[in-house]
Amino acid sequence: MLDAAMAGLIAAVQWPAVGYLFLGIALGLYFGAVPGLSGLTGMAILLPFTFGMDPVSAFSFLLGMYAVTTTSDSVTAILIGVPAGAAAQATVLDGYPMAKRGEAGRAFGAAFTCSAIGGVLGGLFMGLSVPIVQPLVLSFAKPEFFMLGLLGLTMVGSLSGRSVLKGMTVAGLGLLLSQIGYAEQIAIPRYWLNTTYLLDGLPLVPVVLGLFSLPELVALAVSNRSISDVPRAKISGGIMDGVRDCFIHWWLLLRSSLIGIYIGILPALGPTIADWVAYGHAVQSAKDKSQFGKGDVRGVIAPEAANNSVKGGDLVPTVAFGIPGSAAMAILLGAFLIQGLTPGPEMLTTKLHITFSMMWTLIFANIIGALLLMAWANQLQKIVFIPANLILPGITFFVLIGAWTAGNNIGDWITLLVFGVIGLIMKRAGWPRAPLILGFILGRIMENSLHISMQAYGIGFITRPICLALLAAIVITLFYAVRSHLRMKSDTSTVDVTDAEAGEPRLSLGLAIGICLLLVYAIATAFSWPPIVRLFPLAFSIPALLLALFAIYFDWRAIRLAPAAAAWSAVQTLELTRTLKFFGWLAGIVIVTVLLGQHVAMPAFVLLYLLVWGGYGWKLALTYAAASLGILVLLFDYMSPTIWYPARLLRWW
């Protein structure tokens, strides 16, 4: 085995493999950092280029690229609150608030360091465990997936802060949203509003961008301040502080890396889930939760370590059994086939050196990628001091592109806007948003797993040994969550966690009523479906409806007890007006796109926003608009061909 490890090392550092590794890393940093692209996109685009390569070069190229996308995707998550890829979603929760208080450098230091360490640990694990991990992979079938989903849902408590009732209600809403589209059991579409777009369910990226990024964009547009709340002269926390944070919280870093590896090993789960689970774990296990959601560096360390280490874990079932650990690994399986390799025993015997070359590639790429980003971090963090109205068109541009590339469908933009409004209301009303994403991600996995488990094993699936162990973990987690919640209630010095701060009671009441009506509609609609299709939606919609009714009662009581606090102020009216105007601009982009296409709508938005809203001159506005058109053409027409909306009046493609 040592000989194979050395042979793998030599193969990985030999020319041309090492050249492809560096090229892959450079492309990976790009694919990771640009919202709308990702490691998955990179994998699909680069795969055909490996046709003529030898196997080690091909895997150095692809894995070098893939390894670092989850390092560079934290750049936009921290700087502008826009997760460049699905794996950086949880990083936004604390990374962006850190940037807002002038600690972008520290957040970068922490993110890049723990990404590198997590990635190296993932790579080492991959290399060393491939030959021995078979029992673990094979013992996690559908029943265990269902129980794991249930365990994931227990994190709702941690992600809800004081508003556990509201957190559980929105988790129910997230589960409901996950039910949109074809049922897994019978091809009956649910909640699809007769729209083909909804048949495959709501896409995750526009939902997350809408919930988390659009409200921040609105805040920037309304306030017209820079992202950083503190002036440049008063910034604190340099890159090295972030590096130090990683070592101070080494135990969390290690645990999060292990969570990532573990999730990676399980087939079909990937970075999207790993970062949320690691984030939830960081909050759950912290004694002082008060700063989570407000810029706690632990909220950056946990997801960033996990979303890099997950890739080493991902490779294990892919290499050992030909079972892809994630969507990107499914494409890597294509590379195996193109290279004439067969995942499985061959990769553990005659081709073991190729398996080890993958391990070395992961290790080198993670270290080199992080070092390169560290070198640029000082320049990158200057973005947070640019005036809002100057940077906002650029951020809006990337949010829209990020949402569009989810499915190249105008529905992605409508989803973005709808969830932007929902996210804004939730933020103002003091409702936690993270549990909605948790419910949304876990809903389909849980339903599908439960359905198959019941068919394959009957209710007896619960007695499988790992299921019993997971059940015990659920009970213990719930016990500690309840105890911690009760303590937090009694401790008035503790500040609320996540974004569930005290909101506007009338808005909160309105939201609770809205959710209630939605759940009533969902329940009523579900009764027209066969039992097998309606079972899961009903199983959580009915309890969620009860919770929403309680939320209505508590909000109504709060308004009655303190009517003055609920009163609407003049400042709020002004903010609302500006918010509506900003959404008017976004709606304008959609309308112009439908008529004239994105190549007109997006540069036109940049131009007009700078002139009209920002009050900048023609010269700057025209240059900015031309640059946005250039990015559209260069990055999204030529480098990663994108299907644009076929405009009614003008066809670009």
Place this chain on the structure above:
Amino acid sequence: MFRRALIAGLTTLAIAAPGNALAQMYKGKTITMIINYPAGGPTDIEGRIIAHHLPTHIPGKPNVIVKNMGGAGGMIGSNFLGEIAKPDGETFGFFTWNPIAELLGDPGMRVRFSAFELLGGVQNPVVVYARKDTAPGLNTAADLMKVKEIKTLSLDTHNTNTVHQALALDVLGVKFRAVTGYKGLKEVETAILQNEGQLANSSLPGWRASIEPTMMKQGIVIPLWQVAPPVKGAYPRSPAVPEIQTFEEYYATANPGQKPAGVNYQAMRAAIDAQTAMFRTFFMPPKANKEAIAIMRGAIESLWKDQAFIKDYAKAVRSDPVLVSGADGETIMKSLAEVSPDIRTFLQNYGNNLAKR
């Protein structure tokens, strides 16, 4: 009829004289190939190999770029091609299609497969396999008949894969419990490895590139039969898997002197024949430019004579690709339209009842 004759004539012209004025319409253009499944799946891998080699066979050597539009069982991509893509010959689809959806209709299907312009297809048999440790033990395929009950794994209840698998077992009289709802055949393969169920289907690439080397050669599963594509009314073994017996051969061994017959068998063949005869399909939008159809049909036929393409394809799929010409594809599509209303109703009810069994 005239349109078909014209396309056939133009195809001949496009193959015979690639440098002529008709064939220059793609010079300097970019052609988009829509794949109706996500990146990384078997459809995608085959599609990307085709996209890599196709440009040199299209006169004018245009760029061919790939766009994955997966979702809703392939419907998102096919709806896009049918409703949104311009019929100017610059967009075509490489699809895994679902003949049952064509037969029975589907709430999400806004454009029927038969409405598209068919450029060609790729033939593939389906392989049915089972775990050897299924009680009382499957040392040979014939031992399946001794099994008291077997759990079968498949996709949703109205998918061609699921329905033909269940019907085949009903024809044989094997008692089974259908476990449905897996999202793809790769997931099914994983579940078989985990012993969640014992019997499943695979496409040819799945069998050759994954199941055969990782599960069959390890002694975990054995192939039971292949569902072979129809050839002139018979079902001879596919040359892609000559070592595996056909379903008809299996039936004849299990029931000496008899041939499979009856409504279950008719429905099974109605469900699967079009699929195996043309597993992957090349489509252009309805009413696409007829010159473009002719050129692309010619280019696909020319691609199949390209040894570099055959080598790359065979390396990934572990079997030479079998082309279905556009004209033959149209005949297959027509055969679906001839399926009787009784069989259609039977299939609809069969799918509905499968989940309740």
